[in-house]
Amino acid sequence: MKLNPKQDEAVKYISGPCLVLAGAGSGKTRVITNKIAYLVQKCEYQARNIAAVTFTNKAAKEMRERVLQTLGKQESKGLWVSTFHTLGLEIIKKELKTLGFKPGFSLFDDQDTNQLLADLTEDELKKDKDLLNLLKMQIGSWKNELILPEQAIREAREPQKALFAQLYARYQNQLRAYNALDFDDLIMIPTLLLSSNATSRERWQQRFRYLLVDEYQDTNTSQYQLVKLLVGERARFTVVGDDDQSIYSWRGARPQNLVLLSKDYPGLRLIKLEQNYRSAGRILKAANILIANNPHEFEKKLFSELGYGEQIKVIGCRDEEHESERVVAEIISHKFMKRTSYKDYAILYRGNHQARGFEKSLMSNRIPYKISGGMSFFSRSEIKDIMAYLRLLVNQDDDNAFLRIVNTPRREIGTVTLEKLGTLANEKHQSLFATCFDNDLGYRLKGRGFNALAGFARWVVELSDNAVRSDTLEAVKDLVRNINYEAYLYESSPSAKAAEMRMKNVSELYRWITDMLTGDADNPPMTLAEVVSKLTLRDMLERNEEEDEADAVQLLTLHASKGLEYPYVFMVGMEEGLLPHQVSIDEDNVDEERRLAYVGITRAQQELTLTYAKIRRQFGETSQTELSRFVQELPQDDLAFENKKAPNTQAERMEKGQARVANLRAMLKKPQ
Numbered sequence: 001m002k003l004n005p006k007q008d009e010a011v012k013y014i015s016g017p018c019l020v021l022a023g024a025g026s027g028k029t030r031v032i033t034n035k036i037a038y039l040v041q042k043c044e045y046q047a048r049n050i051a052a053v054t055f056t057n058k059a060a061k062e063m064r065e066r067v068l069q070t071l072g073k074q075e076s077k078g079l080w081v082s083t084f085h086t087l088g089l090e091i092i093k094k095e096l097k098t099l100g101f102k103p104g105f106s107l108f109d110d111q112d113t114n115q116l117l118a119d120l121t122e123d124e125l126k127k128d129k130d131l132l133n134l135l136k137m138q139i140g141s142w143k144n145e146l147i148l149p150e151q152a153i154r155e156a157r158e159p160q161k162a163l164f165a166q167l168y169a170r171y172q173n174q175l176r177a178y179n180a181l182d183f184d185d186l187i188m189i190p191t192l193l194l195s196s197n198a199t200s201r202e203r204w205q206q207r208f209r210y211l212l213v214d215e216y217q218d219t220n221t222s223q224y225q226l227v228k229l230l231v232g233e234r235a236r237f238t239v240v241g242d243d244d245q246s247i248y249s250w251r252g253a254r255p256q257n258l259v260l261l262s263k264d265y266p267g268l269r270l271i272k273l274e275q276n277y278r279s280a281g282r283i284l285k286a287a288n289i290l291i292a293n294n295p296h297e298f299e300k301k302l303f304s305e306l307g308y309g310e311q312i313k314v315i316g317c318r319d320e321e322h323e324s325e326r327v328v329a330e331i332i333s334h335k336f337m338k339r340t341s342y343k344d345y346a347i348l349y350r351g352n353h354q355a356r357g358f359e360k361s362l363m364s365n366r367i368p369y370k371i372s373g374g375m376s377f378f379s380r381s382e383i384k385d386i387m388a389y390l391r392l393l394v395n396q397d398d399d400n401a402f403l404r405i406v407n408t409p410r411r412e413i414g415t416v417t418l419e420k421l422g423t424l425a426n427e428k429h430q431s432l433f434a435t436c437f438d439n440d441l442g443y444r445l446k447g448r449g450f451n452a453l454a455g456f457a458r459w460v461v462e463l464s465d466n467a468v469r470s471d472t473l474e475a476v477k478d479l480v481r482n483i484n485y486e487a488y489l490y491e492s493s494p495s496a497k498a499a500e501m502r503m504k505n506v507s508e509l510y511r512w513i514t515d516m517l518t519g520d521a522d523n524p525p526m527t528l529a530e531v532v533s534k535l536t537l538r539d540m541l542e543r544n545e546e547e548d549e550a551d552a553v554q555l556l557t558l559h560a561s562k563g564l565e566y567p568y569v570f571m572v573g574m575e576e577g578l579l580p581h582q583v584s585i586d587e588d589n590v591d592e593e594r595r596l597a598y599v600g601i602t603r604a605q606q607e608l609t610l611t612y613a614k615i616r617r618q619f620g621e622t623s624q625t626e627l628s629r630f631v632q633e634l635p636q637d638d639l640a641f642e643n644k645k646a647p648n649t650q651a652e653r654m655e656k657g658q659a660r661v662a663n664l665r666a667m668l669k670k671p672q
């Protein structure tokens with residue numbers, strides 16, 4: 001693939017650490033993929049000694065595909081391309097013994113964590129959702145800063161922090177007792193291990209002799225340290241990033257890491273790219289002018305030779321319903337005129353809740369669409385149930401999984417029984433599951449409850465033994481049959497149709513599990529424990545980044561759009577309070593929102609459309625909105641305002657919005 005001289009320099013500089021710092025669409029990711037090929041083909045690196053890391057599964061997948069195109073299957077064998085968290089998981093899996101973990105550990109997702117924190121806290125705190133959330137964030141940020149509970153306790157000054165630190169300690173102990181890890185542990189644990197254990201460190205430094213990191217501006221402290229430990233003294237690495245696209249400060253990302261890097265590695269080669277190959281000139285200019293309102297650590301220039309392009313449309317809509325109708329109408333007419341594909345269009349929004357209206361309009365116009373985020377496959381209750389069963393099969397200490405399914409489907413195990421079980425488990429410091437076999441339980445629980453619990457536990461042991469010792473696949477299939485899950489779904493769903501849908505989801509999950517257990521030419525068969533941890537991680541990372549490449553309009557949040565590009569982009573809800581988000585306005589953090597807007601604008605290749613609703617319903621109230629300051633900051637000559645006064649009455653709306661859609665659909669139906 002073609003490279004410009006600066007990109008070429010970045011690819012060929014391999015004798016020391018290298019940082020590529022450049023704006024959106026300048027080919028940073030291309031440098032990474034080309035460099036991997038260069039290392040293998042020209043520098044005698046084995047693919048298996050190279051690792052490339054990024055932040056989302058979607059980005060990792062794209063990267064892998066791009067490399068595969070250049071290198072082919074054979075030459076890229078063993079190459080490691082993944083997200084940071086998957087890399088962390090791999091290190092933990094290979095270092096289980098050193099870490100003193102039992103095999104078959106569980107990964108706790110957000111809901112599990114919430115549950116556990118609620119269990120750990122006293123009554124008042126338990127009821128205070130905001131405070132619980134604050135606690136979760138605090139624990140997350142301690143972990144991201146590599147601060148262990150002891151240190152947090154030592155350093156806490158205010159009473160609330162001190163309480164949180166105590167709870168952090170209990171939370172960590174409890175996770176250990178469950179043989180479970182949370183999302184942040186996937187980075188913190190390997191980082192602490194590599195910093196304290198020289199043998200492990202050397203092992204991983206030998207394994208990965210060259211490291212590449214995309215979207216480097218989003219690394220937090222623990223990720224920065226992990227990279228540092230992995231590359232060691234040799235410091236053979238290339239990282240690429242853009243400080244203007246740092247949008248994860250709320251997850252501890254530190255764009256200052258870019259500056260820190262030149263301090264930690266005085267020999268660092270800094271390369272800047274200046275040509276944008278993605279966007280039309282006008283879009284790029286708008287993005288540059290917008291981001292110039294932020295303070296800057298590094299000076300960057302960016303130009304495009306792709307022509308100046310169309311004006312940026314700004315469409316004012318009466319309310320959010322009108323907004324989604326208008327966007328869909330635009331897509332239909334545009335597609336008709338330009339003979340494009342649905343997948344050329346992306347609708348980007350600030351929050352997942354904004355998706356619903358667009359989904360509805362797209363659906364009623366029978367336009368295929370793909371939505372990332374929102375209701376994830378894995379957050380559906382039927383999937384959570386089955387996953388909880390599987391988690392329990394591989395790790396019987398997983399109390400959360402146990403609690404989720406002990407009575408789903410109904411087994412006549414009442415709350416009193418469970419409470420008694422819980423009390424005994426606490427007294428004995430053992431898991432709920434282990435307590436089912438405890439002799440003392442027999443004294444405390446008489447009759448039905450005890451029998452039901454003991455029967456359930458014996459059944460799990462038997463199934464788990466079968467899964468490990470004999471045919472895993474059969475055991476997994478037995479599971480659903482055994483618990484009569486289908487009948488349960490029909491019983492508990494609002495309609496037969498809903499039950500059918502839910503059963504379909506279960507079959508889909510089974511299809512994945514079967515594939516993974518059997519393996520294929522490229523992927524060796526996995527154990528059940530591996531399948532379970534892989535699926536849980538996948539869920540946590542991607543929240544419904546589906547694998548199909550269907551021709552569909554793309555709906556995604558601005559955050560999820562990073563690194564991606566689309567010919568035609570709609571940025572919707574350009575209103576004060578939405579973008580910039582009210583929370584950021586209140587916290588005086590509008591700069592981060594501006595970076596988010598910059599990310600959105602720079603996804604567009606050919607045309608960009610901005611929309612806003614003049615009235616929006618939020619939290620059950622309808623209120624007037626104000627046009628986003630970011631629209632005002634754009635070069636006004638490059639904007640084409642439409643409908644500055646939007647139609648007001650229902651009748652007018654029908655006329656202008658839906659009639660238009662109807663016309664277009666009629667046009668589309670005509671034979672050509």
Ligand SMILES: Nc1ncnc2c1ncn2[C@@H]1O[C@H](COP(=O)(O)OP(=O)(O)OP(=O)(O)O)[C@@H](O)[C@H]1O
Nearest residue numbers: 002003004023024025026027028029030277278563
């Ligand atoms: N030298 C080049 N010649 C032609 N096209 C290029 C060149 N370099 C990059 N491109 C194309 O430009 C587009 C943007 O490249 P890429 O995604 O690598 O940019 P990026 O800097 O990673 O952007 P972002 O900051 O959004 O992640 C891609 O479609 C890529 O194929």
Ligand SMILES: [Mg+2]
Nearest residue numbers: 028029214563
């Ligand atoms: Mg990129």
